Amino acid sequence: MHKPRVLLALPRYRGFNHGLFLGIACLATALKQSGADVEVFDEDVAAQAETKTGCNAHQILDRVLETFKPTLVGVHVNTPNYAAALQLSKRLREVTDVPIVAGGPHATVATVCLLSRHAQFDYVLRGEADDSLPVLAWALTSNRLLDDIPGLSRRIGSSVVHVVHNDSPPLLDCRRIPKPDRGVFLNPPDPDLRKYARSTYLHNFTSSIPGFSGRMVAGAFSSRGCGYSCPFCSPSAFWADTETSRPVRRLRLVEDLIGELKEVRDLGYGAVFFDEPTFPMSSERVWIEEFTKQMKNLGLLWGAPTRLEELDPELLPQLADSGFRYAYFGLETPQPDLQSRIGKHAEIKTVHERLRACEDNGIQCDVSLLFGGPGETDETVDATLLWMDQCLPQGNAFFSLAAYWPGTAWSQAAGLTPEFWEPDFDHKRAEDLGLIWYPESATSIERFYSNSTGTYHPAFLSVERALRIKERIISSGFRARFSQYARTLDAPEFSA
Numbered sequence: 026m027h028k029p030r031v032l033l034a035l036p037r038y039r040g041f042n043h044g045l046f047l048g049i050a051c052l053a054t055a056l057k058q059s060g061a062d063v064e065v066f067d068e069d070v071a072a073q074a075e076t077k078t079g080c081n082a083h084q085i086l087d088r089v090l091e092t093f094k095p096t097l098v099g100v101h102v103n104t105p106n107y108a109a110a111l112q113l114s115k116r117l118r119e120v121t122d123v124p125i126v127a128g129g130p131h132a133t134v135a136t137v138c139l140l141s142r143h144a145q146f147d148y149v150l151r152g153e154a155d156d157s158l159p160v161l162a163w164a165l166t167s168n169r170l171l172d173d174i175p176g177l178s179r180r181i182g183s184s185v186v187h188v189v190h191n192d193s194p195p196l197l198d199c200r201r202i203p204k205p206d207r208g209v210f211l212n213p214p215d216p217d218l219r220k221y222a223r224s225t226y227l228h229n230f231t232s233s234i235p236g237f238s239g240r241m242v243a244g245a246f247s248s249r250g251c252g253y254s255c256p257f258c259s260p261s262a263f264w265a266d267t268e269t270s271r272p273v274r275r276l277r278l279v280e281d282l283i284g285e286l287k288e289v290r291d292l293g294y295g296a297v298f299f300d301e302p303t304f305p306m307s308s309e310r311v312w313i314e315e316f317t318k319q320m321k322n323l324g325l326l327w328g329a330p331t332r333l334e335e336l337d338p339e340l341l342p343q344l345a346d347s348g349f350r351y352a353y354f355g356l357e358t359p360q361p362d363l364q365s366r367i368g369k370h371a372e373i374k375t376v377h378e379r380l381r382a383c384e385d386n387g388i389q390c391d392v393s394l395l396f397g398g399p400g401e402t403d404e405t406v407d408a409t410l411l412w413m414d415q416c417l418p419q420g421n422a423f424f425s426l427a428a429y430w431p432g433t434a435w436s437q438a439a440g441l442t443p444e445f446w447e448p449d450f451d452h453k454r455a456e457d458l459g460l461i462w463y464p465e466s467a468t469s470i471e472r473f474y475s476n477s478t479g480t481y482h483p484a485f486l487s488v489e490r491a492l493r494i495k496e497r498i499i500s501s502g503f504r505a506r507f508s509q510y511a512r513t514l515d516a517p518e519f520s521a
Contacts, residue, residue, distance in 0.1 A: 029061040029162035032095035033209075034117065036102075036109035037068040044244045044300065045226040048129075049101060050205030052158055057206065059159035064093050065209045067218070068113055070225045074217040083116060089215050090121055097162050098125045099154075100146075102132040102139070104430055105479050108448050108465060111143060118145035124165055128154050130263050134432035135443030136178045140185045142447065151176040151187075152194050152263070153249075155203055195267050199275040202249060204285050207292070231298040234328055235389040236350030240295030247282060247316075250274040251302035253332075255355075256367060256434035257395075257427065260302045276305060276312055283319045296326040298351075304329035306344070307337035317347035326350050333371050336390070338382040345386040352383065353391035353423070358398065358405075359412045366399040373416075380421060390421060393475075396494055397427035397486035406494060414501055424498070426474050426491055429460065429481040441481065459484045469495075 033049050053063045066089050071082035098117055102110045114125055126148040132139055133151045140146055150157050157176045164171055171177060175194035178187045210226060213219050231242040250264030252274040266273045286297060306313050320327065328351030336352065358364055359373050376392065383390035394413070396406060413422060429436045431443055439458055444450060452462035460481040463470060467488060471478045473495050482491075 027096075027166060029056070029059075029097060029159075029166045030093060030095045031056050031061050031063050031158070031162050032089065032093060032098045033063065033065045034098055034100045034113060035065065035067045035069070036100065036106045036113045037072060038103075038106045038109070044231060045207060045210045046101065047205045047244055047246055047300070050207055050210060051155055051203040052099070053206040053209045054203035055155040056159050056162065058203070059163065061159060061162050062093075063206075063209055064089065064095075065213060067210065067213075067222070067225070068109065070213075070218050070222050073221040073225050077221060078217060080217055085215060085217055086116065087120055089218075090117075092214070095121075095123055096166055098123055099150075099158060100125060100127050102127045102129045104131045104446060105465075105476060107131055107446055107479065111145075111448065114143070114145045124148065126150055126158070126161065128158070130259060131431060131446070133263060134259075135446070136187075137185045138443035138447070140178060140180050147179065149178040151178060153197055155197055155201075157194055196250070196264065196273065196275065199248075199277050200281075202275070202277060204281065207243075207289075211292075231300075234296075234298060234351050236328070236387075237296040237298075237326055240326060241293055242296045242298055243289045243292070243294040244300045245282070245286065245289065245297045246277070246301045247299050247304060247329075248274050248276045248301060253303065254368070254434070256438075257398075257430070258302070259430050259432050263432070274303070274305070276309060279312060279315045279319060282316070283323070286320075286323055286325060290323060290325055294325070296328070296350075299327065299329035301330065303335070304331045304352075306331055306335035307340055308335060313340065314343075317343050317349075320347040320349075324348070328352060330354065333376065333379060336379045336383065338379070341382055341386040341388065345388055349388060351389045351391075353393055355395075356392040357395040359409060359416075360405060363398055363400050363405060367395075373412075377416060380417075392417070392422050393425060394422050395425050395427055396474075396491070397483050399427075399483075401427070401483070401485055410494075410497060410501070413498075424474050424495075426470075426477045426486055427483055428477060436481075445481070455481055456484070461487060463488065 033052060035046060035049065049065065053065065056063045066086060068082065071085045074080055074085060075082045100110055100114050117125055124147040125145060127139055127146045128150045132149050136149045136151055140149060150161065154176065157174050160174050161177060164174065172188050175189045178185055211222055213222055227241060234242065250273050251260040252272055254272050264273065265271060289297060326348045328349065330353050333354050356371055356376060357367060357369055364370060380390050394409065429439060429441055431446060439460065445455060455462060461484050462481055463478045465479040467478045470488065470491055474491065
């Protein structure tokens with residue numbers, strides 16, 4: 026029997042957040058452990074090569090297909106790159122007849138829509154595919170029946186069928202989460218992709234994190250999932266427990282994580298950013314005690330997103346001593362009445378205390394602020410901007426806009442089905458629901474506000490109003506202060 030050859034294809038992602046996709050790197054590990062061969066085609070890297078060499082990105086893709094000869098192609102489908110995923114998958118179907126499987130957050134929540142409308146896809150794997158993708162790859166190679174693969178959906182006639190049951194496959198035990206294979210990203214066999222891969226993955230938001238000055242920053246994850254249910258966020262839906270439907274976070278074993286980070290250090294990285302919903306600190310005392318002890322011996326600086334309640338001042342000296350230099354948490358709004366409408370309950374006095382405590386320990390801590398949530402008015406925007414100017418003198422913040430993403434509580438309450446995100450959908454229909462569409466081409470929005478284009482926003486947040494808020498922040502000097510602070514805050518001396 027010939028072993029499978031799986032090409033994992035990442036569509037173009039035009040934002041500034043294009044790091045090395047660790048979920049795809051985990052799939053590569055799982056496939057290799059099963060005995061399959063794996064390559065990654067990242068359209069953003071191909072676009073970089075096209076810009077620098079003049080070699081057409083389609084030509085690079087064709088060359089990869091010709092040399093690798095995959096038996097299966099997997100396409101990562103996320104909402105911000107949905108249109109690009111459809112274009113890339115159509116191109117793949119034009120030049121190859123091998124099966125194409127879609128996976129990822131958008132494919133999981135829009136399975137029926139995806140397979141019903143887009144014939145280039147043969148299958149969808151819902152939820153985590155670390156187990157199911159290798160099984161599918163080997164089943165196709167051996168012409169085996171596909172009726173026992175959890176999470177697999179396919180077309181049969183004019184119907185979309187979930188071959189096992191309607192739910193996604195069970196979540197992996199934390200001890201079975203594969204270690205990401207960064208090599209498939211950093212060292213692709215194609216010469217043009219290999220030449221520009223590393224620079225593409227280094228040029229993202231982590232490269233400007235205060236405290237990491239002059240160091241290469243690697244992405245990592247300490248856990249999968251999120252134990253909270255913010256109404257505007259999708260991880261809690263994507264990683265919900267299949268039996269209880271409750272959101273769940275699974276912590277990796279410290280020894281597994283530290284072993285991976287030693288390899289990261291050996292690759293030349295000097296800092297790590299844990300790109301995950303909520304990094305555990307005070308809620309996982311035993312785990313964080315062991316983790317910080319081991320991190321201190323590695324000599325890596327690190328940072329992570331977390332929650333306000335995780336930043337216990339008593340823990341901060343220990344965290345800082347282990348190399349912790351940057352954190353942010355989602356405050357969303359400093360106004361209690363608006364907080365309550367989105368399930369947040371942060372006391373502003375506590376916010377100020379935590380920010381000061383972080384600063385006293387040499388840790389840059391930012392707050393994430395959300396404009397346009399339920400109840401937002403011009404007056405509440407004014408109040409938030411005033412609070413920022415008075416209480417965040419170093420500019421410890423970044424900004425996003427209230428958005429409706431597929432599968433979130435907000436979208437479900439608004440009656441948004443997956444069809445609303447189809448490229449040919451008449452976005453004016455959403456106006457009847459009090460919503461407005463931001464096109465992917467709105468770079469003046471995307472490069473200031475986090476993850477805001479290619480989806481819906483409350484009608485209050487017209488593009489014009491969002492740009493006015495942006496200009497007010499910039500003209501106040503707030504953003505300039507933040508940029509200057511980020512550039513001049515050098516990493517403190519740190520050694521094991």
